[in-house]
Amino acid sequence: xxxxxxxxxxxxxxxxxxxxxxxxxxxxxxxxxxxxxxxxxxxxxxxxxxxxxxxxxxxxxxxxxxxxxxxxxxxxxxxxxxxxxxxxxxxxxxxxxxxxxxxxxxxxxxxxxxxxxxxxxxxxxxxxxxxxxxxxxxxxxxxxxxxxxxxxxxxxxxxxxxxxxxxxxxxxxxxxxxxxxxxxxxxxxxxxxxxxxxxxxxxxxxxxxxxxxxxxxx
Numbered sequence: 001x002x003x004x005x006x007x008x009x010x011x012x013x014x015x016x017x018x019x020x021x022x023x024x025x026x027x028x029x030x031x032x033x034x035x036x037x038x039x040x041x042x043x044x045x046x047x048x049x050x051x052x053x054x055x056x057x058x059x060x061x062x063x064x065x066x067x068x069x070x071x072x073x074x075x076x077x078x079x080x081x082x083x084x085x086x087x088x089x090x091x092x093x094x095x096x097x098x099x100x101x102x103x104x105x106x107x108x109x110x111x112x113x114x115x116x117x118x119x120x121x122x123x124x125x126x127x128x129x130x131x132x133x134x135x136x137x138x139x140x141x142x143x144x145x146x147x148x149x150x151x152x153x154x155x156x157x158x159x160x161x162x163x164x165x166x167x168x169x170x171x172x173x174x175x176x177x178x179x180x181x182x183x184x185x186x187x188x189x190x191x192x193x194x195x196x197x198x199x200x201x202x203x204x205x206x207x208x209x210x211x212x213x214x215x216x217x218x
Contacts (some may be wrong), residue, residue: 015084019179070143081156083185128152
């Protein structure tokens with residue numbers, strides 16, 4: 001069995017429709033992400049990275065090895081950043097932190113969308129928690145990721161590579177960004193925030209979510 005395998009989606013391929021179609025997931029998850037997995041396994045075969053965790057490879061490599069490892073990490077995090085339970089809202093301490101850092105949820109959404117739409121070329125938009133416990137909207141080009149740049153702890157991410165939305169929206173990235181809010185997994189983002197802040201989560205904060213593995217390695 002190869003060191004890394006394609007992680008199972010935490011929902012069915014049609015679960016994000018109509019905002020992200022089953023056809024998009026067939027290509028994005030089934031072909032693009034699978035290719036990163038296959039390439040990574042070829043690149044680490046017979047090297048010191050063959051038995052390393054994915055995050056360790058991301059943090060300690062460059063070039064093709066970094067690109068394929070980081071894209072594996074980014075995509076797995078991206079799938080978890082979305083949910084079949086649509087139209088979620090931030091809850092508890094994360095909701096409070098968004099208000100404190102951005103003034104309001106509406107202002108946060110406006111700033112995040114502007115960053116995602118405005119990123120030139122391919123890349124990712126992230127909400128991260130900085131070491132000073134402040135929230136920040138971060139964009140990264142190509143395969144770059146906060147865990148590889150020490151720019152903060154990621155809470156959720158939005159893929160703005162064109163293959164994430166071209167089937168559904170053609171080149172209208174702004175329309176894809178608009179639809180992404182409908183499937184954003186705020187429960188996942190809240191759990192990441194609470195873990196980083198060492199906050200205990202009352203059951204009332206949690207929204208329904210299918211269970212998925214926290215580990216990116218099988």
